[in-house]
Amino acid sequence: MIRGIGLYVHIPFCASRCPYCDFATAPATTALRDRYMETLSSEIVREGELLGHPRVRTLFFGGGTPSLLEPEEIARLGDALRSAFVLRPREVTLEANPATLDRARLEAWLALGLTRLSLGAQSFDPAGLRALGRTHQPDDSLSAFEVARAAGLDVNLDLIFGWPGQTIAGWERDLGIATALGPDHLSCYPLELRLDPDGSIPNWPGGGWPVLERWRRAASAAQPDDAGIARMYRVAERSLGHAGYRHYEIANWARPGKRSLHNLGYWRDRDWLGVGAGAHTHLAGARSANPVDLRAYISRIESGSPRAVDDDSDPPSEAAMLALRLDSGLDLGRYAARFGDLAAARVRGALREVEQVHLVQLKGRSARLTARGRLLASEVFVRLLP
Amino acid sequence: MAELAQIRNFSVIAHVDHGKTTLSDRLLETTGTVPLREMRDQLLDSMELEREHGITIKARAVRMAWREHELNLIDTPGHVDFTYEVSRSLAACEGAVLLVDASQGIEAQTLANAYLAVEQGLEVIPVINKIDLPNIDIDVVREELRTTLGFRDDEILLVSGKTGAGVNELLDAIVERVPPPVGDVAAPLRALIFDSHYDAYKGVVAHVRVVDGSLASHDRIRLMATERESELLELGVFVPDPRPIARLETGETGYVATGLKAVADCRVGDTLTLAARPARAPLPGYRPAKPMVFAGFYPSNAQDYPLLKDAMEKLRLNDASLIYEPETSQALGFGFRAGFLGLLHLEIVQERLEREYDLDLIATSPSVEYRVITQKGAEVPIDNPALLPDPGTIVEIREPWMKVTVIVPTTHVGPVMELAQTKRASLVDMSYVDPTRAMLKYDMALSEVIVDFYDQLKSSSRGYASLDYEFAEYRPADLVRLDILVSGTLVDALSIITHRERAQQSGRVLVNKLRGLIPKQMFDVRIQAAIGGKVIASETVKAKRKDVLAKCYGGDITRKRKLLEKQKEGKKRMKMVGSVEIPQEAFLAVLRIGDDT
Numbered sequence: 001m002i003r004g005i006g007l008y009v010h011i012p013f014c015a016s017r018c019p020y021c022d023f024a025t026a027p028a029t030t031a032l033r034d035r036y037m038e039t040l041s042s043e044i045v046r047e048g049e050l051l052g053h054p055r056v057r058t059l060f061f062g063g064g065t066p067s068l069l070e071p072e073e074i075a076r077l078g079d080a081l082r083s084a085f086v087l088r089p090r091e092v093t094l095e096a097n098p099a100t101l102d103r104a105r106l107e108a109w110l111a112l113g114l115t116r117l118s119l120g121a122q123s124f125d126p127a128g129l130r131a132l133g134r135t136h137q138p139d140d141s142l143s144a145f146e147v148a149r150a151a152g153l154d155v156n157l158d159l160i161f162g163w164p165g166q167t168i169a170g171w172e173r174d175l176g177i178a179t180a181l182g183p184d185h186l187s188c189y190p191l192e193l194r195l196d197p198d199g200s201i202p203n204w205p206g207g208g209w210p211v212l213e214r215w216r217r218a219a220s221a222a223q224p225d226d227a228g229i230a231r232m233y234r235v236a237e238r239s240l241g242h243a244g245y246r247h248y249e250i251a252n253w254a255r256p257g258k259r260s261l262h263n264l265g266y267w268r269d270r271d272w273l274g275v276g277a278g279a280h281t282h283l284a285g286a287r288s289a290n291p292v293d294l295r296a297y298i299s300r301i302e303s304g305s306p307r308a309v310d311d312d313s314d315p316p317s318e319a320a321m322l323a324l325r326l327d328s329g330l331d332l333g334r335y336a337a338r339f340g341d342l343a344a345a346r347v348r349g350a351l352r353e354v355e356q357v358h359l360v361q362l363k364g365r366s367a368r369l370t371a372r373g374r375l376l377a378s379e380v381f382v383r384l385l386p
Numbered sequence: 387m388a389e390l391a392q393i394r395n396f397s398v399i400a401h402v403d404h405g406k407t408t409l410s411d412r413l414l415e416t417t418g419t420v421p422l423r424e425m426r427d428q429l430l431d432s433m434e435l436e437r438e439h440g441i442t443i444k445a446r447a448v449r450m451a452w453r454e455h456e457l458n459l460i461d462t463p464g465h466v467d468f469t470y471e472v473s474r475s476l477a478a479c480e481g482a483v484l485l486v487d488a489s490q491g492i493e494a495q496t497l498a499n500a501y502l503a504v505e506q507g508l509e510v511i512p513v514i515n516k517i518d519l520p521n522i523d524i525d526v527v528r529e530e531l532r533t534t535l536g537f538r539d540d541e542i543l544l545v546s547g548k549t550g551a552g553v554n555e556l557l558d559a560i561v562e563r564v565p566p567p568v569g570d571v572a573a574p575l576r577a578l579i580f581d582s583h584y585d586a587y588k589g590v591v592a593h594v595r596v597v598d599g600s601l602a603s604h605d606r607i608r609l610m611a612t613e614r615e616s617e618l619l620e621l622g623v624f625v626p627d628p629r630p631i632a633r634l635e636t637g638e639t640g641y642v643a644t645g646l647k648a649v650a651d652c653r654v655g656d657t658l659t660l661a662a663r664p665a666r667a668p669l670p671g672y673r674p675a676k677p678m679v680f681a682g683f684y685p686s687n688a689q690d691y692p693l694l695k696d697a698m699e700k701l702r703l704n705d706a707s708l709i710y711e712p713e714t715s716q717a718l719g720f721g722f723r724a725g726f727l728g729l730l731h732l733e734i735v736q737e738r739l740e741r742e743y744d745l746d747l748i749a750t751s752p753s754v755e756y757r758v759i760t761q762k763g764a765e766v767p768i769d770n771p772a773l774l775p776d777p778g779t780i781v782e783i784r785e786p787w788m789k790v791t792v793i794v795p796t797t798h799v800g801p802v803m804e805l806a807q808t809k810r811a812s813l814v815d816m817s818y819v820d821p822t823r824a825m826l827k828y829d830m831a832l833s834e835v836i837v838d839f840y841d842q843l844k845s846s847s848r849g850y851a852s853l854d855y856e857f858a859e860y861r862p863a864d865l866v867r868l869d870i871l872v873s874g875t876l877v878d879a880l881s882i883i884t885h886r887e888r889a890q891q892s893g894r895v896l897v898n899k900l901r902g903l904i905p906k907q908m909f910d911v912r913i914q915a916a917i918g919g920k921v922i923a924s925e926t927v928k929a930k931r932k933d934v935l936a937k938c939y940g941g942d943i944t945r946k947r948k949l950l951e952k953q954k955e956g957k958k959r960m961k962m963v964g965s966v967e968i969p970q971e972a973f974l975a976v977l978r979i980g981d982d983t
Contacts, residue, residue: 008940023941189936189937190932190934190936192935192936192937226906226930226931226932226933227928227931227932229931229932230931230932233932250934250936250938251936251937251938263939266938266939266940266943267938272940274940274941278941279940279941280940280941280943280944281940282940282943287943287944289941289944310944312944312947312948313944313947314947317947318943318947321946321947322938322943325938354908357908357909359908374934375931375932375933375934376908376930376932376933376934377933377934377935378933378934378935378949378950378953379908379930379933381946381950382950382953382954382957385947385950385951385954
């Protein structure tokens with residue numbers, strides 16, 4: 001019996017495709033949209049039954065661009081959720097594209113219990129938005145922010161740094177504008193461009209992977225180098241720290257009491273259910289996922305076949321990596337209680353190795369990434385693999 | 387069984403691509419040894435690899451009949467590394483056909499082998515081949531044969547292996563000009579082993595020329611140099627497929643399935659006699675295989691060491707010139723140090739290991755054998771640069787020098803001379819084989835010959851130069867060991883012995899190359915070249931600044947783990963030098979760049 005879960009609802013639709021994005025997305029105008037929304041509702045209902053109608057502690061609408069759903073779509077989604085789960089969440093987050101949020105839609109979300117808006121501002125520099133292939137304008141972010149505040153919502157701003165042509169000074173300006181707005185939460189991501197052709201994403205007509213790949217190769221070549229991106233990261237740590245934000249996860253900063261509860265569930269390796277195309281689930285120690293392709297997803301739900309289980313999953317190493325992402329770090333005592341002394345000894349041994357090069361700080365039972373370790377986290381994590 | 391007077395034993399001496407194989411096939415066909423319809427192209431080359439290298443590594447003898455005579459064609463290896471094997475093949479003959487391509491003229495190595503044949507008292511029949519080709523000047527080739535070997539025009543035959551023109555006349559000339567073998571039929575058996583190979587079913591098969599006495603299929607044999615005895619399993623001749631026979635008589639050639647398990651027990655040049663009635667003295671000229679070039683072989687993947695060991699053992703069964711012993715490198719782990727007759731021999735062995743045994747190898751830079759005179763007066767052979775003693779204990783280092791012969795069109799003498807100068811070579815003699823081609827004789831260190839000299843010679847002469855070399859002597863040289871240090875740790879596999887005046891330049895090139903090949907680590911990595919502890923070049927690989935998958939939510943966990951697993955796989959292929967991870971490819975790339983160090 002699952003006692004309380006985080007619930008992730010995936011809305012894949014986007015007005016246009018951002019060329020750096022690897023999430024499961026589809027055109028907002030797709031003919032499959034209605035069928036998708038119906039399927040999503042039936043998946044929600046069925047999962048609720050299968051799990052015995054557990055309490056949803058946190059609810060997260062991600063995408064894609066969930067903020068472009070029409071009020072009727074939002075309402076139907078709400079009906080399905082209320083019938084499937086005990087819906088008394090402490091936090092309900094909506095990911096929003098600054099250009100798509102209007103009052104009518106916001107009302108519908110508020111009716112669903114929305115408490116938090118995660119705004120994909122990315123940059124306040126028109127050159128940055130162009131470099132990233134975004135279609136909104138800096139002003140859209142400012143007005144969306146005001147709308148959210150007026151509605152009494154907590155706000156997160158997503159920022160991307162290290163885009164082609166960005167300078168340290170430019171990044172400082174973006175951070176300055178963001179902190180002046182004073183959101184509760186900030187996510188800052190270096191622009192990471194996946195170049196392997198497996199990154200090909202279904203659902204979109206047109207040029208497909210080769211077009212994306214060309215864009216990514218060109219962007220990747222024009223990005224600041226690793227040392228430059230590392231400097232930008234340090235700049236963010238310093239200026240957000242000064243502005244009163246706590247750097248609580250590798251890419252996340254929050255005002256006191258404003259950490260993302262839903263996302264903490266991921267890093268603390270709690271139980272969570274993901275519904276919709278490409279959504280992942282972690283329940284009772286097992287990882288599983290839905291197909292990314294809309295048709296494949298619809299047919300999985302209609303046929304009633306189970307999610308694809310990730311057989312290669314290694315809970316001990318994953319739990320360690322996830323915990324180390326947080327500023328609270330890894331408690332080796334609790335880790336040993338959960339995975340055994342042997343696993344804990346193995347992790348400790350691996351961490352000792354990187355402690356010598358100052359990537360990790362080991363103090364008694366607790367292990368934390370250092371500032372340097374956050375930038376070289378893969379060097380730490382790769383050693384935790386079995 | 388033929389009378390002595392009816393037997394003719396001969397070889398064909400030719401440069402690679404001058405048509406020896408085609409002509410041999412034509413001889414087999416013309417004498418009816420192989421019916422036309424059964425002709426396979428290039429019958430005498432048996433290994434795939436030999437065919438690709440365009441050379442014949444392992445000699446064989448084929449018996450043919452022509453006008454009441456028994457003709458034995460003894461094949462000779464066609465590469466400079468196998469001079470000793472060539473000399474033994476020639477020792478099994480009374481005559482040699484010197485085959486020269488009408489369009490190419492005589493080449494350095496052909497000339498060297500022709501001189502060898504003359505020295506051994508063989509009747510040499512000069513033959514100009516490929517007379518069917520358009521735009522050839524036969525007179526120029528005639529002049530070369532006159533100038534270099536003193537032939538008269540009326541001795542020179544013209545043939546085309548391709549069309550068959552002149553082949554009958556050649557066969558007649560072999561019968562008429564090559565003397566029959568001379569031997570003592572009544573004496574105890576003495577048979578010269580001019581080749582041996584390992585056969586999976588018959589064990590070691592020796593190719594022999596009976597000089598005295600005779601051998602029967604039930605005899606117990608004895609090898610005089612290796613002092614091995616065994617019951618022979620089979621006696622036969624190649625016609626050209628093996629055909630068992632009851633006896634081999636004085637003057638004949640054939641094969642002996644010895645029942646031995648390793649070709650090392652049955653060496654080329656050894657004398658085979660009867661256990662029951664041994665000869666008093668062996669035939670002259672036996673010489674154990676003398677490796678000239680050395681290299682370390684390491685499996686790319688340390689787990690493949692047992693496979694490499696097994697493969698080396700199997701190869702040695704078939705290659706008596708391959709010697710090796712286990713070696714351990716701090717950087718590369720467990721492997722072998724192997725000695726080879728020359729660079730081509732090394733390449734062939736490496737290719738066979740990679741191709742036939744499917745191994746991924748790292749071969750260290752080839753080295754020669756240095757002689758180190760220590761202060762205690764000892765002379766220590768060193769074939770692994772990493773093992774060169776402390777400079778303080780060394781009085782002198784000597785290195786092998788070669789007599790090098792280059793034949794090159796006069797139009798390209800300049801570039802070849804320039805090249806020779808960069809290789810520390812000294813010109814000993816220059817002459818002309820004909821008005822258009824010069825013969826340059828150099829003294830040159832073997833260490834210079836093995837580092838890319840042949841390729842550079844070819845490119846500085848547009849492919850026209852030909853090369854031959856033989857060992858001359860050991861000479862003192864101003865040599866130093868150049869070490870590579872990574873973060874202060876010596877990378878033994880990358881040490882080289884080099885001339886002092888060239889060390890600076892080599893050191894700079896090496897560290898610069900490595901800087902591009904060693905990936906960023908979690909700390910700055912200093913790469914240094916040093917001589918006897920003194921750093922002469924230095925570069926730094928700056929520490930890695932960023933390696934993080936910043937975005938990690940529910941859906942990313944599985945994908946991130948896969949990316950990390952890939953990263954871990956990459957790490958596994960790295961070799962640890964101290965605390966620095968160096969990818970396999972870095973070693974390969976550095977070891978491959980003999981030319982610019």
